[in-house]
Amino acid sequence: MSPQDQKKDDAVFPGGNYTYTWTVPEDHSPTADDPNCLTWIYHSHIDAPKDIASGLIGPLLTCKKGILTGTSQRRQDVDIDFFLMFSVVDENLSWYLDENIASFCTDPGSVDKDDEEFQESNKMHAINGYVFGNLPEMTMCAGDYVAWHLFGMGNEIDVHTAYFHGEMLIIRGHRTDVASLFPATFVTADMIPSNPGRWLLSCQVNDHIQAGMGALYEVRPCSRQAPRSTLKGRVRKYYIAAKEVQWDYGPSGLDQSSGKQLSEAGSPAEQFFKRSHYQIGGIYWKAKYVEYTDETFREEKKQSEEEKHLGILGLSQNGVSVQPLHNFTYHWTVPQHVGPTPSDPPCLTWMYSSAVDPVKDTSSGLVGPMVICKPGTLDDSNKQKGIDKEFYLLFSVFDENLSWYLNANIKYYLRMEETSVKKDNGFKESNRMHAINGFMFGNLPGLDVCEGDNVSWHLLGLGTEADVHGAVFQGNTLQMNGMRRDSTNLFPHTFATAFMQPDNKGIFEIYCQTSNHYRAGMRERYSVSKCSKRDPAPVLRYKGVRTYYVMAEEVEWDYAPDRRWERERHNHSAESYSNVFLSNENGLLGSKYKKAVYREYTDGTFQTPKARINGDEHLGILGPFMWAEVGDILNIVFKNNASRPYSIHAHGVLERETGQPQAANPGDIVTYRWEVPERSGPGPNDSACVPWIYYSVVDPVKDMYSGLIGPLKICRKGVLQSDGIRKDVKREFALLFLVFDENQSWYLEENVERYSHGNHRDINLPDDTFVESNKMHAINGKLYANLPGLTMFQGDWVNWYLLGMGQEIDVHTVHFHAETFTYKNGKGYRADVVDLFPGTFEMVEMLAGNPGTWLLHCHVSDHIHAGMEILFKVLPKPEPALEVVNYSEETPPEDESQKVMLFGAKLAPGQVEATVIILAVSGMVLFLVASFLLGVVIYLEKQRRLRRNRRSILDDGFKLMSKKNQGI
Numbered sequence: 001m002s003p004q005d006q007k008k009d010d011a012v013f014p015g016g017n018y019t020y021t022w023t024v025p026e027d028h029s030p031t032a033d034d035p036n037c038l039t040w041i042y043h044s045h046i047d048a049p050k051d052i053a054s055g056l057i058g059p060l061l062t063c064k065k066g067i068l069t070g071t072s073q074r075r076q077d078v079d080i081d082f083f084l085m086f087s088v089v090d091e092n093l094s095w096y097l098d099e100n101i102a103s104f105c106t107d108p109g110s111v112d113k114d115d116e117e118f119q120e121s122n123k124m125h126a127i128n129g130y131v132f133g134n135l136p137e138m139t140m141c142a143g144d145y146v147a148w149h150l151f152g153m154g155n156e157i158d159v160h161t162a163y164f165h166g167e168m169l170i171i172r173g174h175r176t177d178v179a180s181l182f183p184a185t186f187v188t189a190d191m192i193p194s195n196p197g198r199w200l201l202s203c204q205v206n207d208h209i210q211a212g213m214g215a216l217y218e219v220r221p222c223s224r225q226a227p228r229s230t231l232k233g234r235v236r237k238y239y240i241a242a243k244e245v246q247w248d249y250g251p252s253g254l255d256q257s258s259g260k261q262l263s264e265a266g267s268p269a270e271q272f273f274k275r276s277h278y279q280i281g282g283i284y285w286k287a288k289y290v291e292y293t294d295e296t297f298r299e300e301k302k303q304s305e306e307e308k309h310l311g312i313l314g315l316s317q318n319g320v321s322v323q324p325l326h327n328f329t330y331h332w333t334v335p336q337h338v339g340p341t342p343s344d345p346p347c348l349t350w351m352y353s354s355a356v357d358p359v360k361d362t363s364s365g366l367v368g369p370m371v372i373c374k375p376g377t378l379d380d381s382n383k384q385k386g387i388d389k390e391f392y393l394l395f396s397v398f399d400e401n402l403s404w405y406l407n408a409n410i411k412y413y414l415r416m417e418e419t420s421v422k423k424d425n426g427f428k429e430s431n432r433m434h435a436i437n438g439f440m441f442g443n444l445p446g447l448d449v450c451e452g453d454n455v456s457w458h459l460l461g462l463g464t465e466a467d468v469h470g471a472v473f474q475g476n477t478l479q480m481n482g483m484r485r486d487s488t489n490l491f492p493h494t495f496a497t498a499f500m501q502p503d504n505k506g507i508f509e510i511y512c513q514t515s516n517h518y519r520a521g522m523r524e525r526y527s528v529s530k531c532s533k534r535d536p537a538p539v540l541r542y543k544g545v546r547t548y549y550v551m552a553e554e555v556e557w558d559y560a561p562d563r564r565w566e567r568e569r570h571n572h573s574a575e576s577y578s579n580v581f582l583s584n585e586n587g588l589l590g591s592k593y594k595k596a597v598y599r600e601y602t603d604g605t606f607q608t609p610k611a612r613i614n615g616d617e618h619l620g621i622l623g624p625f626m627w628a629e630v631g632d633i634l635n636i637v638f639k640n641n642a643s644r645p646y647s648i649h650a651h652g653v654l655e656r657e658t659g660q661p662q663a664a665n666p667g668d669i670v671t672y673r674w675e676v677p678e679r680s681g682p683g684p685n686d687s688a689c690v691p692w693i694y695y696s697v698v699d700p701v702k703d704m705y706s707g708l709i710g711p712l713k714i715c716r717k718g719v720l721q722s723d724g725i726r727k728d729v730k731r732e733f734a735l736l737f738l739v740f741d742e743n744q745s746w747y748l749e750e751n752v753e754r755y756s757h758g759n760h761r762d763i764n765l766p767d768d769t770f771v772e773s774n775k776m777h778a779i780n781g782k783l784y785a786n787l788p789g790l791t792m793f794q795g796d797w798v799n800w801y802l803l804g805m806g807q808e809i810d811v812h813t814v815h816f817h818a819e820t821f822t823y824k825n826g827k828g829y830r831a832d833v834v835d836l837f838p839g840t841f842e843m844v845e846m847l848a849g850n851p852g853t854w855l856l857h858c859h860v861s862d863h864i865h866a867g868m869e870i871l872f873k874v875l876p877k878p879e880p881a882l883e884v885v886n887y888s889e890e891t892p893p894e895d896e897s898q899k900v901m902l903f904g905a906k907l908a909p910g911q912v913e914a915t916v917i918i919l920a921v922s923g924m925v926l927f928l929v930a931s932f933l934l935g936v937v938i939y940l941e942k943q944r945r946l947r948r949n950r951r952s953i954l955d956d957g958f959k960l961m962s963k964k965n966q967g968i
Contacts, residue, residue: 011046024062027847028820033173033827036077037063039149039186040832049861052153053093055129059083059149079144084127086160086181086203086213087153091122093861123157125203125211132212141222142196148189152181155861156809159205159465160213161493166199167191167219172825173343174481178204180491184813184833184859193219194337204493206359206402206464233334233375236382239292239301240314242354242366244405247286247312249273249433249440256442256525257509268519269441271430278424280413280431282440285405286365287354289314309391309446312398312438314368340374343481343826347373347384349392349458349495362462363402365438367394369458388453393436395469395490395512395522396462400431432520436510440521447510447524450531455500461490466808469522470513470839476502476528477652481826482685486651486692487513487839502528503679504654513839515701515744515807540677544632548624549601551639552646552664552696552708554747557595557621559740559776559783559867566784566867577865578784580773587763588773589755591783594747595707596642598623604669606639618733618789621781623710625734626694627724628653629717630681634674640664644746645698648672650712651841652680652692663698681714685826689715689726691734691801691841704805705744707781709736711801713843729845730796735779736803737812737836737858737868742774775809775866777858783867790856790872798846804836812836812868813859819874821846833859851876 012018030038040060044051061081069076091097092113101108112118127135140146148169152160160181169176169189179187202214250262255269262273262282275281291301291314303310340348350370354361369392379385400406410418421427437444449455457478459471472487478498480488488496511523559581560566566578584590600610600623612619619625628634634653640646645663653674655661664670682690692712696703711734721727742748743765753760764770780787792798800821802814814834821844822828834842857869 025849027849028830029062030064031822031828031830034829035147035188035190036067037061037075037147037149037188038830039083039151039188041151041153041184041186048859049155049864050093050095053090053861054095057085057153059085059151061149075147077145078147080140081147081149082138082217083149084162084201084215085129085151085153086127086158086162088155088157088208088211088213089124089126089129090155090861091124092119097122123211125208125213127201127203127213127215130215133214133216135215137198138215138217139220140193140217141220142193143222144193146191146193148179148187148191150179150181150187150189152183152185153859154183156811156863157207157465158183158860159468159491159811160208161204161491163202163204163493164191164199164217165201166195166197167193168338170341172829173341173827175338175341175344175348178493180494180835182811182813182835183861184815185835186831186833192337195219196221204358205467206363206399206492208465209358239295239297240289240368241292241297242287243290245286245288247284247288247365247438249282249284249435249438250443250521251439252443254441254443255521257523262441269521271426272433272440272521275413277414277416278421278427278430280400280409282433283413284400284403284409284433285412286312286403286438287361287405288312288365289368305446306389307446309393309444310369310437311444312365312367312435313392313394314366334372339372345481345497345499346377347371347456347458347497349460349497351460351462351493351495353462359402360404363399364404365398367462369394369460371458384456386454387456389449389455390458391447391455392458392460393471393510394438394460394462395436395467395471397464397467397517397522398433398435398438399464400433401428406431434512434517434520434522436512436522436524439524442509442523442525444524447526449500449502449526449528450533451502451505451528452535453502455502457498457500459488459490459496459498461492461494463492465492467492468514468808468811468837469517470804470837472511472513472651472839473498473500473508473526474510475504475506475508475655476500477679479683482683483824483826484652484679484681484683484686484690485841489837489840501679503677504528504656505530513805514810515704515805515838517808519701540675542631542633542675544629545635546628546632547635547637548626549604549606549637549639550598550623550648551601551606552596552642553599554594554596554642556592557597557707557781558592559778559781560591560786562786563784565786565871570784570865578867580769581776581783581866584755584757587756587758587767587770589742589751591776592755593742593745593751593776594754595621595745596646596703596747597621597707598648598710600624604637606641615731615733615789615791618735618787619711619780620787621707621709621778622734622736623694623708625724625732626710626712627715627720628674628676628712629715629720630676630678631717632676634676636672636674637669638664638672639669640666642666646696646703646708647698648694648708649697650674650692650694652690652712652714654680661697676714682716685824687799687824687843687845688719688728689713689799689843691803691843693736693803693805693841695805702744702746705741706746707740709738709805711736711803713801726799728797729799731792732799732801733790734801734803735814735870736781736805737779737810737814738804738806739810739863740776740778740781741807742776743771748774777863777866777868779856779858779868779870782870785869785871787870790870791875792848792873793875794848794851794877796848798848800844800846802834802836802842802844804838804840806838810836810838811860812863814856815859816846816856816872817854818850818852819846819848819854848874850874 042058042060044056067075067077101111105111150162152158162179164177169191171189179189196219198216198218201217250273260267262269273282293299293301352368352370354366407418410421469490470487471490477484477486478500480498505528507525507527509523509525511518570577582591602608602610636648638648643666645665647661647663649661654677661672662670694710694712696708719726752763756763816832820830820832822830823844851874853871853873856872
């Protein structure tokens, strides 16, 4: 953690030096659930993307007290540490590009730096700066305790799945052999190797495999051997053949969502299913794993009804290839140390595939699911005990251009020469089939469950860096690692297991939230029916009803109204990074666009907008921050004041319109009812609140990019105050990281007409520069530190609700400077970066501890340059006597008509009330003091009279005695 005053000295000029002091306070240390040492990085930050591409980056560990030994700083708890950076190092961004051209090109003068092939040649798919196995080999002994410190850096293409062949890892308590890495993602993985040999460590993303992102590590059989597991389980035999088939991605011929023909002109499916001179259509020759009854491979095993959903899904050969028409027997053992950990679900999802050529083999179709379970989990029929239905879903863009059968498909279906077909611009894209289990546009059969069933979903990812999937289950929620979600993210060679107990009858979609995948057909349907075998579900009882009045209205939105910070940080010139997004010259539109937004009103008359004060101005383009507790009902009274139909649909809540809420036409008012049962709120391992999102779904893609989106949080009962703020935190912020693609907005043509200079008819909408200029890399709809309201005090507990939506480029690694936070993933962990993808909603908790103004940004290189940066401010902790908090950047003007004359002064109603109370209390105090003083006076007067009476009696006694003495 660097103090604020040192940030001014970040720039050290050539020949200079500076000493940075980095402190590691207690609130930055690993949590009890974290590994003993956390992985971080350090790098130059003058222009971070260019500095890092030039090579200035390194690893950093922070450890729990007592882990490091003496001055040597060696760890006591492990035998060896390895540090690995997975990054496509873009030498085009290096400060030394011109020097490298002059030094290493044979003809420097002929180099065109904008040439695509030249740029691609400078993107080095490296592990620690080495490609194609050139990283010096890493060695360890079997039985060693090895800590792997892994991180990614780079750009949108830096989606990495680090795969450790031959060994297993433990990451955050979960068993795996892969680690997902993105720009500024840090992972600490533990390994106790048990398999002697030389093993491949590679990124399993197709493009990165082919470009050389691989290294070797060696496990040596040293004197200390890893304990050997005794195998006492069953022997299970499977007879599997690779069979060539004609595979139909849309066997019904229909888009099951719309009912239209897949080849209908103008439909989203036409590009993939219409057969023409340069389009193969929806049927391809592929290879498929097929199960047979015995070793004769004569009779195929018939699929049961429950297996029909497997589709294209069907042995990883570990370097052994099997020739056509030959057999090979693979023996896979499942010792205890590869099975689920105590933190894992009962069964882990894995994948098997052909690996002669991993890219071509899997693109051809040779892939299947595999499940490894804890002992005693399976019954005699190999089904999980206590699970009613199990489904296996592979989300993958099958790229038929990479298939072994591409040329055969061209000859068979098009009857043309391959070379002429491959030159067509649209040919390659038409062969990228956005499928779930090899089916598109709702054609996957067999996803039928009963209300109340215990359902296990085994989810798999495969493919290239474009295969960033947000698998969303509409209508019901999931539980994963004890956390409540309705989606999970999948990447190439990653797997997930999710549980569902559906309570919402109807037909719902399972789809990829990545918008271009959704449009391209990566969506299927599952049905929930009321079955007689189950007892009727208990009637849900709701206690609280909350009503929101929300209007869709059209506004002029400015993504960057103030450019001072941007010009100071990124320099103002014609070549500045921001120019393409913010300039309205040369046929570009600039920073202003017409958009539709959700805005809250005070009541159903929709006359008075609800003011955004007390920090709510940070919401920016987002709609109102809605909230509820478990057991509530939300009534959303929605008025559409825009010029086209819109709606409101929310993730997580129970909507009884089978996922398709009624659209409101312009001028209409529609009321939506959202129920919040237990399954909508936090799971047992969640924080007290979980984030969701709402948006219009008349056209989910165009509506969202037009601006209609907002945050929702659901909390446990009793967690919130009456204003919706958590009782145990000071501040809550909701941030949407989204590249608003104005090219997909309903208002594109209006914006071209309104904001372009010159004749708007001269604008070429498909022009690459124009298209790029309309992709606004925004946080809550603002660029380059233009978002206000992110202010807190030192010592405040702050909740950040972080939301991801969008398309393939919306890979966001959200980095908080100067502060760390904790997050839940089954247990509690510390970090300063959150990974967001389309359909990802995360909540992190921060104890603000470092006063200053700090950067909060996406760490993807292009997104930094494009302005996905904002500032948050931590104010010094106020003195107790001065505890006056005003988070708002602007104080709303006072209404003079509401003031009251009192003692000659105009006071607001609240001030009058306070003044009267103070006067009343003061009067009571004065009355009590006067009563006390009066009592004292009365008491003293009584005492004085009593003393006088006593003296009088004594005087009389003395007189009497005196007379008696005189008489004697």
